[in-house]
Amino acid sequence: MKLVTKMVLTSAMLFASVNMVFAASKKATKLSFWTFQELHSGFMKDAAECWNKQHPDEQINLQVSVLSYDDLHNKLLIALQSGRGAPDLCDIEIGKFANYLKGKKPGLVPLNDVIEPEKDKFIIGRFNSYKKGNNYYGIDYHVGAAVMYYNKELLDQAGVDPDKIVTWDDYYNAGKIVKAKTGKPMCTVESTEHWSFYPLIVQQGGDFLDKNGKGVLDSEVNVKTLEFLKKLVDDGVAVIAPGGFHHSEEYWAFMNNEGAASVWMPLWYMGRFTAYMPKLKGKMIVRPLPVWKIGGARSAGMGGTGTAVTVQSKNQSLAKRFLFYAKGSKEGSIKTWTMLGFDPIRWDVWTDPAMKAPNEYTDYFGTGVFDMLYSIKNEILGINVGEKFPLAQTLVQKNVMFKVLGERSMTPREALTAANKQLNAAD
Amino acid sequence: MINQKKIQFITQKNAPWIFVLPFLISFAVFTVYPLISTVIMSFQDIAGFDDTAFIGLKNYRNLFNTQFYTALANSTVYTALTLVILIPLPMFLAVLINSRTTEFKNFFKSSFFLPALTSVVVAGIFFRYVFSAQETALMNNILIKIGGKPQKWLFQRGTTMFVLVLFCTWRWLGVNIIYFISGLNAIPQEQYEAAVIDGVNAWQKFWYITVPNLKPVTVYVVTISIYAGFAMFAETYTLFSSAASPGDIGLTLVSYIYLEGFNYAHLGMGSTIGVALFVIIMIINIVQLYFTGAFKKQGEN
Numbered sequence: 001m002k003l004v005t006k007m008v009l010t011s012a013m014l015f016a017s018v019n020m021v022f023a024a025s026k027k028a029t030k031l032s033f034w035t036f037q038e039l040h041s042g043f044m045k046d047a048a049e050c051w052n053k054q055h056p057d058e059q060i061n062l063q064v065s066v067l068s069y070d071d072l073h074n075k076l077l078i079a080l081q082s083g084r085g086a087p088d089l090c091d092i093e094i095g096k097f098a099n100y101l102k103g104k105k106p107g108l109v110p111l112n113d114v115i116e117p118e119k120d121k122f123i124i125g126r127f128n129s130y131k132k133g134n135n136y137y138g139i140d141y142h143v144g145a146a147v148m149y150y151n152k153e154l155l156d157q158a159g160v161d162p163d164k165i166v167t168w169d170d171y172y173n174a175g176k177i178v179k180a181k182t183g184k185p186m187c188t189v190e191s192t193e194h195w196s197f198y199p200l201i202v203q204q205g206g207d208f209l210d211k212n213g214k215g216v217l218d219s220e221v222n223v224k225t226l227e228f229l230k231k232l233v234d235d236g237v238a239v240i241a242p243g244g245f246h247h248s249e250e251y252w253a254f255m256n257n258e259g260a261a262s263v264w265m266p267l268w269y270m271g272r273f274t275a276y277m278p279k280l281k282g283k284m285i286v287r288p289l290p291v292w293k294i295g296g297a298r299s300a301g302m303g304g305t306g307t308a309v310t311v312q313s314k315n316q317s318l319a320k321r322f323l324f325y326a327k328g329s330k331e332g333s334i335k336t337w338t339m340l341g342f343d344p345i346r347w348d349v350w351t352d353p354a355m356k357a358p359n360e361y362t363d364y365f366g367t368g369v370f371d372m373l374y375s376i377k378n379e380i381l382g383i384n385v386g387e388k389f390p391l392a393q394t395l396v397q398k399n400v401m402f403k404v405l406g407e408r409s410m411t412p413r414e415a416l417t418a419a420n421k422q423l424n425a426a427d
Numbered sequence: 428m429i430n431q432k433k434i435q436f437i438t439q440k441n442a443p444w445i446f447v448l449p450f451l452i453s454f455a456v457f458t459v460y461p462l463i464s465t466v467i468m469s470f471q472d473i474a475g476f477d478d479t480a481f482i483g484l485k486n487y488r489n490l491f492n493t494q495f496y497t498a499l500a501n502s503t504v505y506t507a508l509t510l511v512i513l514i515p516l517p518m519f520l521a522v523l524i525n526s527r528t529t530e531f532k533n534f535f536k537s538s539f540f541l542p543a544l545t546s547v548v549v550a551g552i553f554f555r556y557v558f559s560a561q562e563t564a565l566m567n568n569i570l571i572k573i574g575g576k577p578q579k580w581l582f583q584r585g586t587t588m589f590v591l592v593l594f595c596t597w598r599w600l601g602v603n604i605i606y607f608i609s610g611l612n613a614i615p616q617e618q619y620e621a622a623v624i625d626g627v628n629a630w631q632k633f634w635y636i637t638v639p640n641l642k643p644v645t646v647y648v649v650t651i652s653i654y655a656g657f658a659m660f661a662e663t664y665t666l667f668s669s670a671a672s673p674g675d676i677g678l679t680l681v682s683y684i685y686l687e688g689f690n691y692a693h694l695g696m697g698s699t700i701g702v703a704l705f706v707i708i709m710i711i712n713i714v715q716l717y718f719t720g721a722f723k724k725q726g727e728n
Contacts, residue, residue: 068668069669070668070669070670070690073689073690074685074689074690077689077692078689081475081694096690099691099692102474102475102478102692103474103475103478104474104475104478105475105478106475107475191582191673192673242560242561243559243560243561244560244582244673250559250560250561390690390691390692391691394671394686394690394691397671398671398672398673398674398675399674399675402582402673402674403674406582406673406674407582407583407673407674409674422492422493422494425489425492
């Protein structure tokens, strides 16, 4: 009797646990997602929850890992090269994306089949940054329009009207007035990153690489622009960003205490204001960049993070469809604004009423941001990317910007020429 | 019958080999194979795992560029400075700690050793904040209070080297002290007693008895310090939170490998730098060992 009871109990338990395992796996598919920007992880987790509500029989359990910028890109490269350890989905920054498209068989999955059906609704330039041959490998979070962030309070103190600043010469003159009247510099410029330099050359049609991916760092446009930046610093209109770049903790503390009257960064920098510079709430306004010549472009599409699906994913179809839902669907695209303060890559949502509805960004910056953006939507110029882009970006950040503005050991022309030589020599 | 076979497998003759086998296998797999692989990769352009192209000596020709020379200079200066500081100072401290009149020996040994146990990443972040260029950062704050000028620590070549050497000293002082203490404990006391009878003072005792007797330990510490100096990477990586530092002021040879191999995905070039680094360290250490008599037979000094 005892033996039979034992056997019955054991097999009942076994049966129950096997069923539980099956039930659990029918419940949710685990998808792993790596990012380097903690602000993105909340967005993707929310997207997973919304997907689960709409797809009860295809549930997703999204496991997010936030790694540091260098760490993520290097780990991903090693994982893809060695064939093991890569996540299902991964954020890859535009400055590094080219590294993962090398060779005959990139380790990323083409996303054409989810993108093609609604391709005409996108700002296609954003997809070209992540394209190789005829395949699209990444979906971006935003258009990344470069804009000017003015501290209206400081400008009012100096008696400067930001809407009267049309050209960079106007900006320079206004800067001298602000410095004289408030003692504060008009702006900060980076000495170890490229965000102060890159939008200013792209709005003039300049770039790091030409259409064939060859380095053109030493073009006349680039030299003249860097000379202008140097002039801003030399004449006291600008100071070097504390910490060297606009994403350092020192900079956020400096700016939070109204260290400068303005700064130009892409639109996605709004999230940094709301998260790390709370004292400026209600004081900052967003305007287009000044132009070099009347009629010139007032913006440029900067930065970008393409989320990709890796070939090591065991659920590629689900990952692709989820990714498109999160960022490429109308609903997901609107959320890139309402949750992250980004400018959506779908132009058909730009006129949606949700774009004007109150959210943490309208609370901070006012409600006119998207109207302003809409007015410059055709002036957001694109960039050339290629295999040399990671090297070009690093050379500009650590060699050109640092040597000209940080160390002051080279003139703009010398630094750009030397960097371009190094860029094109790596062949 | 079976018992006899079992005994014959492990004989007196081949037992040592069987005991050493685990080490031999791991040495072959984790040292020899990667070494050969790296040399092969240094002649290739690598786009993917099974997507490599043989390009001969192209990587080696590209190796001789400004960035490599900067990395070589940084690594050499750093190693030289750490040798100058991390050999005499620990030796002196070891003698002090080991002296008969010192109380709380274990407390001192542990406190000096503690930094070696910390996470280099956490320590790097800490040093980065302490040496931030802001006037409110700890180091600059202290400097201002004692009447000095605040420095842009991690934005200049000279001050960066200072911070790196300071970081390394903080971390490894204790380890070298322990090495020297174990060396001191091996010195026969009769030599000191004989010296006392001859009427020597403390300095002469140190210079004529302690230092020569510590020679084997010193040679060992010098050898591993040369290797550690040229292989330094974690400290500079965490200090700048990147292998790419402004103007390459923190670029060491291993940082350069990391930069080329991972930041730019030039794995072939990274391997080439690795081979160059191996050759450099080998040459320096062989020269060093020759001059300190490691290759002479015992008894000749």
